[in-house]
Amino acid sequence: MADELTELPHLPMEIIREILAWLPVKPLCRFRCVSKSWNSLTFDPKFVKMHFNKALEHEDVLHQRRRVLVTGVYSGEFYSFSLDEFLDNDDIDNVGCDDENHELSVTEVSRVGDVRGSSVFYSNALMLFESNQRFSLFNPVTRESKVVPVFPKLGRCDIINAKLYGFGFDPSTQDYKMVYMICEDCAAVRRQHPHSPILMELKFGVYSLKTGYWRVIEKGYPYQCLSHGGMGKLLNGGIHWLVYRDYGDLSSMVLLSFVLAEEEVREIPLPPRFHNEGGGVYLSVFRDCLCMILGYGEEVWIMKEYGVRESWTKIRISIPPCEWVHSGFRKKYYDLLLLEDDENKLVLLNFDKNIFRNLSIRGVPEVGYAVVYLESLVSPNNFGITD
Structure with missing residues (x-):
């Protein structure tokens, strides 16, 4: 009887692939020790793509695997945290607006290895970061990297x-x-x-x-x-x-x-009524739209329909006057922005109500960059979903 209870059922590989595709990356990496077939599976480009697509197809999986990565201005090191989990656990709608006494604070922060970089950029599953004037591709979960x-x-x-x-x-x-x-x-x-x-x-x-x-x-x-x-x-x-x-x-x-x-x-095409009279102009992305910002946010335009000149729309964003970039994080009516002023800081912008709340990160007094990424198995050395 004991042997019958401990005997594992035999499952077809198709079912095993489907089950494992729902799991987070870190357990999957540990499961490589289970067997040679499981180890090979986690490097199979088709499975890597299947695992990555689960987050794109299912919102709950997206929120489980999505993380914000920030760099410290002074240390240059990378840190990450789950903003989805923070928002689920904190009733920020009932917190005061931009009063420093009601500053939101993220305490569950992970240090992403010994990687140091002056800038970092993300696309689809991999990051590109610059360090000492050299660029490298990097997976922040598996810690794999490749020098460009x-x-x-x-x-x-x-x-x-x-x-x-x-x-x-x-x-x-x-x-x-x-x-x-x-x-x-x-x-x-x-x-x-x-x-x-x-x-x-x-x-x-x-x-x-x-x-x-x-x-x-x-x-x-x-x-x-x-x-x-x-x-x-x-x-x-x-x-x-x-x-x-x-x-x-x-x-x-x-x-x-x-x-x-x-x-x-x-x-x-640029906005039809956009005039640059010598002031600073810079480009950003806001809610999956191209965004043109004049001066220190005095004038903000978004291109609602890509490539269509007439779709440029002037909007109002109530944040302190400074240059800012969108981190790529958006949930419901909240957007995470990095304000680039004398003291770089993160803010959660409620675009519907046009109010914001400061967001501090434990151990990171001043943020250099902030980007959002999805935990994945994609390898810069094994091509992953690029095959």
Whole structure:
């Protein structure tokens, strides 16, 4: 009888795959020790994709696996926490508004290994982070990483005025791509346009995780970017930057999209009544919409229908005047924003009521970056769902 009770039932592999696909990543990694077949299963690209898609298909699984990753300004180290769990356990709707006496505090925080980085970006299942001017792909749960090869030389560079970057997942090829862009003052191009005193040109290189190599795009684009070291905003299959068509002419601002699937450049129309008269203008993403912000938030526009000029809508967000970025976290009517002022801080914005609450993180006095990621088995070294 004892043997009958302890004997495990024999289940078809299809059922085992389905059961395991619902589990969190950390238990699955421990289960690799159960058998060779289970170990192989967790590295199988089809299972990795099946496991990842559970979070996209089921809201409860999404909330279980979704985490916020932040970097400390002073330490540069990575920390993560479950904001979904925090919101479920804390009745923030009955907490006072932006009064410091009612500041929300997250205490259940995990340190994400010994990874240190000056910036971090996320797409689909992997992160790209920069450390000591080198970029690496990283899975914050399995702690696997892969160093991106050194950027190739682009074009006929005389003077490089700026370097910009982008990172995203291309579903058309099931591949992760990093985009490297330089703005060069090219004498060869100027010789073709003798009436223009200065002509800038953008050149692009694309790194593919599948191939492990960079591809230089030979075509140059006649734009000028004034910012340096910025990361483009990923949305709708394209990476976006603000550039200028004419050197030194702020009125010639252009919203540029590098389309990952075609690896081509397209212009996105600006708001019809948007005027840049020398004030700071920067690009963000708000609720899956492109967002243009003038000055320190005095004027905010969102593009409700991607690519449609007439869909630009001016909105009002009641937060302190400063530059801000959306972390990617949204639940019900709450959005998590990082305010980039003298003391970087996180706020939970109730967009419906147009109020916000400060959010502090235990052990992280000042936040450098904040992004949202899904716990997954995707490996930068084993391609995971990129196969």
